[in-house]
Amino acid sequence: MTLARQSLNPALVGLDAMNFLNEITMRFPDAISFAPGRPFEPLFSAEASLVAVRSFAAHRSSRPLGVALDALAQYGRTKGIICDLVAEMLRRDEQIDVSDESIIVTVGSQEAGFVALSTLYGRHRSDQILLVADPSYVGVSGAARVLGIEMWPVRSAGGLDLGEVERLCRKALREGQCVRALYVIPDFSNPLGVTMPLPDRTALLELSLQYDFLIIEDNAYGMFAFEGQRLPTLKALDRSQRVIYLGTFSKLIYPGIRVGFAVADQSIDGGSLLADEMAKVKSMTTVNTSPIAQGIVGGVLLDNGCSLAAAIRAKVQHYRRNRDRLLQELRESFATVDGVKWNEPKGGFFLTLEVPFSVDDDALLESASTDGVLWVPMRYFYLGGGGESQMRLSFSGLEEPDIARGVERLAGLLRRKQVARAQRVAAPLSR
Amino acid sequence: MTLARQSLNPALVGLDAMNFLNEITMRFPDAISFAPGRPFEPLFSAEASLVAVRSFAAHRSSRPLGVALDALAQYGRTKGIICDLVAEMLRRDEQIDVSDESIIVTVGSQEAGFVALSTLYGRHRSDQILLVADPSYVGVSGAARVLGIEMWPVRSAGGLDLGEVERLCRKALREGQCVRALYVIPDFSNPLGVTMPLPDRTALLELSLQYDFLIIEDNAYGMFAFEGQRLPTLKALDRSQRVIYLGTFSKLIYPGIRVGFAVADQSIDGGSLLADEMAKVKSMTTVNTSPIAQGIVGGVLLDNGCSLAAAIRAKVQHYRRNRDRLLQELRESFATVDGVKWNEPKGGFFLTLEVPFSVDDDALLESASTDGVLWVPMRYFYLGGGGESQMRLSFSGLEEPDIARGVERLAGLLRRKQVARAQRVAAPLSR
Numbered sequence: 010m011t012l013a014r015q016s017l018n019p020a021l022v023g024l025d026a027m028n029f030l031n032e033i034t035m036r037f038p039d040a041i042s043f044a045p046g047r048p049f050e051p052l053f054s055a056e057a058s059l060v061a062v063r064s065f066a067a068h069r070s071s072r073p074l075g076v077a078l079d080a081l082a083q084y085g086r087t088k089g090i091i092c093d094l095v096a097e098m099l100r101r102d103e104q105i106d107v108s109d110e111s112i113i114v115t116v117g118s119q120e121a122g123f124v125a126l127s128t129l130y131g132r133h134r135s136d137q138i139l140l141v142a143d144p145s146y147v148g149v150s151g152a153a154r155v156l157g158i159e160m161w162p163v164r165s166a167g168g169l170d171l172g173e174v175e176r177l178c179r180k181a182l183r184e185g186q187c188v189r190a191l192y193v194i195p196d197f198s199n200p201l202g203v204t205m206p207l208p209d210r211t212a213l214l215e216l217s218l219q220y221d222f223l224i225i226e227d228n229a230y231g232m233f234a235f236e237g238q239r240l241p242t243l244k245a246l247d248r249s250q251r252v253i254y255l256g257t258f259s260k261l262i263y264p265g266i267r268v269g270f271a272v273a274d275q276s277i278d279g280g281s282l283l284a285d286e287m288a289k290v291k292s293m294t295t296v297n298t299s300p301i302a303q304g305i306v307g308g309v310l311l312d313n314g315c316s317l318a319a320a321i322r323a324k325v326q327h328y329r330r331n332r333d334r335l336l337q338e339l340r341e342s343f344a345t346v347d348g349v350k351w352n353e354p355k356g357g358f359f360l361t362l363e364v365p366f367s368v369d370d371d372a373l374l375e376s377a378s379t380d381g382v383l384w385v386p387m388r389y390f391y392l393g394g395g396g397e398s399q400m401r402l403s404f405s406g407l408e409e410p411d412i413a414r415g416v417e418r419l420a421g422l423l424r425r426k427q428v429a430r431a432q433r434v435a436a437p438l439s440r
Numbered sequence: 441m442t443l444a445r446q447s448l449n450p451a452l453v454g455l456d457a458m459n460f461l462n463e464i465t466m467r468f469p470d471a472i473s474f475a476p477g478r479p480f481e482p483l484f485s486a487e488a489s490l491v492a493v494r495s496f497a498a499h500r501s502s503r504p505l506g507v508a509l510d511a512l513a514q515y516g517r518t519k520g521i522i523c524d525l526v527a528e529m530l531r532r533d534e535q536i537d538v539s540d541e542s543i544i545v546t547v548g549s550q551e552a553g554f555v556a557l558s559t560l561y562g563r564h565r566s567d568q569i570l571l572v573a574d575p576s577y578v579g580v581s582g583a584a585r586v587l588g589i590e591m592w593p594v595r596s597a598g599g600l601d602l603g604e605v606e607r608l609c610r611k612a613l614r615e616g617q618c619v620r621a622l623y624v625i626p627d628f629s630n631p632l633g634v635t636m637p638l639p640d641r642t643a644l645l646e647l648s649l650q651y652d653f654l655i656i657e658d659n660a661y662g663m664f665a666f667e668g669q670r671l672p673t674l675k676a677l678d679r680s681q682r683v684i685y686l687g688t689f690s691k692l693i694y695p696g697i698r699v700g701f702a703v704a705d706q707s708i709d710g711g712s713l714l715a716d717e718m719a720k721v722k723s724m725t726t727v728n729t730s731p732i733a734q735g736i737v738g739g740v741l742l743d744n745g746c747s748l749a750a751a752i753r754a755k756v757q758h759y760r761r762n763r764d765r766l767l768q769e770l771r772e773s774f775a776t777v778d779g780v781k782w783n784e785p786k787g788g789f790f791l792t793l794e795v796p797f798s799v800d801d802d803a804l805l806e807s808a809s810t811d812g813v814l815w816v817p818m819r820y821f822y823l824g825g826g827g828e829s830q831m832r833l834s835f836s837g838l839e840e841p842d843i844a845r846g847v848e849r850l851a852g853l854l855r856r857k858q859v860a861r862a863q864r865v866a867a868p869l870s871r
Contacts, residue, residue, distance in 0.1 A: 010680050010681045010682060010706055010707070011706070011707040011708070011709055012706050012707070012708050012709070012714060013708075013709055014708050014709050014710055016560075016620075017559055017560060017562070017708070017717055018558060018559055018560070018561060018562040018721070019562045020562070021559065021717055021720055021721070024720040024721070024723070024724065025720070045515070047514060047515055048514075050510045050511060050513070050514055051507075051510065053509075053510040053513045053514075054510070055506075055509040055510045055512065055513040055732070056505065056506045056509050056510075058513075059490055059493065059509075059732075062490065074487065075486075075487045076482075078484075078486040078487045078490075079481045079482065079484040079485070079486045079487075079694075080481060081486065081696055082481070082484045082486035082489075082694035082695065082696035082697070083478060083479075083481055083484075083694070083695060083696060084476070084478055084690075084695045084696070085696065116547050116698075116725075116726040116730075117726060117727050119724070119725065119726055119727045120725060120726050123724060123725050123726075127449060127586055128448055128449055128452065129447075129448060129449070130449060131448070131449040131450045131451070131588075148723075148724065148727075151723065151724040152724045152725075154724075155558055155721055155724050155725075156587075157562075157588075189447075249441050250441045251441060259515075263510075263513035263514070264513065264514055264515045265512055265513035265514060265515070265516065265730055265731045265732045266513070266730060266732065267547075267726065267727070267728070267729070267730040267733075275441055275442070275443050276441070276442040276443070277442070277443050277444075277445050277448070278442055278443070278444055278445050279445055283443060286448060286452055289452055289455040289456070290449070290452070290455070290586055292455070292579075292582065293455065293550070293554060293579065293582040293583045293585075293586050294547075294550065294551060294554050294583075294586075294725055294726075295547040295548060295550055295551050295554075295698065295725075295726065296548050296550045296579075296695075296698070297698070298698070299547075299696055299697060299698040299730060299733055300696045301486070301490075301696045301697065301733070301736075302698075302730055302732070302733065305732075
């Protein structure tokens with residue numbers, strides 16, 4: 010049978026943004042790719058991690074290892090079996106002090122966000138608004154679309170615009186709606202690579218109190234800080250349980266583990282925690298997070314005294330070296346070129362490159378086919394329009410020489426675009 | 441801060457059914473439990489499975505094992521990396537012949553169902569009905585609640601009532617609505633333990649054509665057939681892509697692997713398959729299913745020539761022996777007791793026990809605290825009311841001696857209930 014596309018969830022139409030990119034990536038497998046926000050594979054140690062699950066099983070059970078592993082392979086607690094270790098890690102690495110009970114382990118932080126949204130937003134509640142920093146990681150806007158949640162973008166081309174947050178909160182009040190939550194990545198954001206300044210963090214928490222909304226803080230990259238003292242996360246500053254914190258082991262260990270978590274320490278009237286309510290939803294999305302995968306994470310945590318800061322030092326160094334190399338190559342190629350600008354991220358995987366031409370699907374196809382270099386048009390990340398002449402460059406997954414060659418190829422693209430523009434400008438004269 | 445419960449997704453209220461059971465289970469850890477539908481741990485071989493991921497990595501890559509495993513630990517294809525092996529298993533073990541492309545690997549079959557529903561049903565589409573066999577596995581009704589999907593229960597105390605299906609389809613038409621899909625477990629159903637007869641399977645497929653709805657077939661237990669020839673699944677009989685098939689490795693390998701899948705070979709106008717549309721939603725729930733977990737499943741499939749029928753023989757034998765023992769104990773204890781009845785499941789994990797008293801939370805508490813035996817009140821599984829004097833007994837996770845002792849304890853409960861009733865009846869006379 011053939012199903013009519015219009016009979017499906019209408020949200021699907023909005024989930025196509027990355028399709029063109031995926032298609033191009035498959036068509037040009039040999040291109041140097043600044044596109045995916047992938048961690049660097051040679052530092053994964055997947056083989057060793059498969060041993061870590063044994064340390065975890067042995068630590069949790071006095072029974073013979075085979076029996077302990079089989080017990081781990083049974084259905085498990087919905088909220089997870091490593092909440093205590095995650096809580097300890099948060100104390101050590103993030104100065105976040107929360108109870109084990111406020112933590113729910115999820116299938117990546119993607120599920121944490123999806124479940125948080127499903128729990129907070131009821132169907133047929135178009136009066137409940139989700140504010141989303143714009144541009145933003147597509148995972149949360151996509152989840153909101155699937156769940157039919159009303160989203161308002163917060164124009165934030167250089168990081169979250171707090172004036173705009175307040176304006177939208179007032180607008181909601183005027184219109185009989187309410188801002189229920191705001192989604193933001195304060196540290197080394199995806200896609201921009203910007204960091205929220207400390208005064209803005211405090212001010213955002215104050216706004217959340219004043220206008221009674223929750224903050225969904227996604228901290229996928231905070232541990233990958235390249236210089237000086239890290240800023241405290243919103244959750245570390247949160248004295249009033251305003252923040253739902255999303256964490257992930259995808260970058261700390263490896264993505265294929267699919268283990269993340271949420272901290273949801275908000276009380277619900279009647280006595281439970283928001284994490285408990287989220288567990289009810291999670292039991293309907295994935296039942297529980299693979300206890301074998303949790304055991305791998307738990308083993309890695311146990312092997313490292315529940316602090317990953319030291320364990321990921323080689324990864325941080327790799328990403329910093331890559332950022333430095335990318336900045337150096339950009340300076341050498343584009344420092345004197347009109348209209349080319351970029352930011353200097355203090356951590357994470359991404360930076361924004363602004364160029365003097367329209368960065369769209371056509372430009373991406375040209376870049377892939379003629380120059381052999383891939384990136385993501387920044388406009389893919391905007392809900393409300395923007396980033397038309399910007400690319401997101403990810404420097405995380407590459408080797409240094411490829412970064413150098415990649416920027417050379419970008420320079421080739423830019424030269425051709427400049428020649429094309431000069432010809433367009435000159436054309437009327439030469440006729 | 442404290443959040444008002446009423447500000448949360450109203451669906452949460454409906455997800456509490458199992459809470460009392462979980463609470464009781466934790467309060468009485470030493471009770472013999474017929475409650476959870478858990479596979480039998482001593483047959484898991486989790487330790488060996490951790491080796492299987494190496495066979496898979498070596499099979500898929502010619503690079504050194506460590507590198508191949510690290511590649512596996514990267515972000516992966518949303519639809520999964522073992523679709524070819526799953527398709528081959530379906531051909532060998534289920535006589536289901538579908539393309540690799542029609543398969544999407546999910547975090548257990550729970551996610552498969554959740555994503556199928558999210559894909560098929562748009563928000564604000566209360567004209568699109570989901571028919572659910574009643575009683576039914578709580579996973580699908582809970583998912584429908586979270587997603588705000590309008591459910592109509594199909595009264596099916598002895599298995600799916602096809603007359604009722606047709607009546608509800610007509611009702612929907614009369615009322616300007618449409619039945620979009622029907623959820624059913626045809627083989628050894630959870631919770632009833634009944635099997636849909638072959639003529640009913642054919643008739644249901646015909647109804648789906650006549651009234652233009654999809655069938656979501658959940659086949660968690662089909663491979664655990666205890667006698668004679670298995671009936672073909674709905675999907676094996678499906679000539680018109682009417683059936684979305686949900687499968688799981690939770691019972692075939694172990695639940696902690698959290699790997700399941702859907703077959704969704706329906707064409708969408710414009711050229712894609714329903715599985716591709718589901719992948720868009722899945723990228724918003726969990727991004728992808730752990731490729732390490734998929735590698736474990738893939739390794740087990742490769743090690744067994746993509747047929748698990750032989751590999752699970754010991755499991756099937758265990759479950760059959762347990763069923764036989766439970767039936768024998770029930771006959772010995774209750775054959776001559778008025779008002780006690782049970783069905784004889786031909787496979788799977790469950791049977792239904794009918795008793796001459798109200799099977800509610802109070803009875804469960806009494807059974808746990810006084811008799812030391814647990815089970816699930818069948819009423820938990822009904823959407824439209826029913827099963828008031830029935831228990832679901834699961835025989836899957838126990839050792840035989842515990843089954844015998846468990847039934848002895850059930851007999852104790854029954855005797856006490858009979859005495860209490862006799863006293864209640866006698867009381868007016870003795871006053």
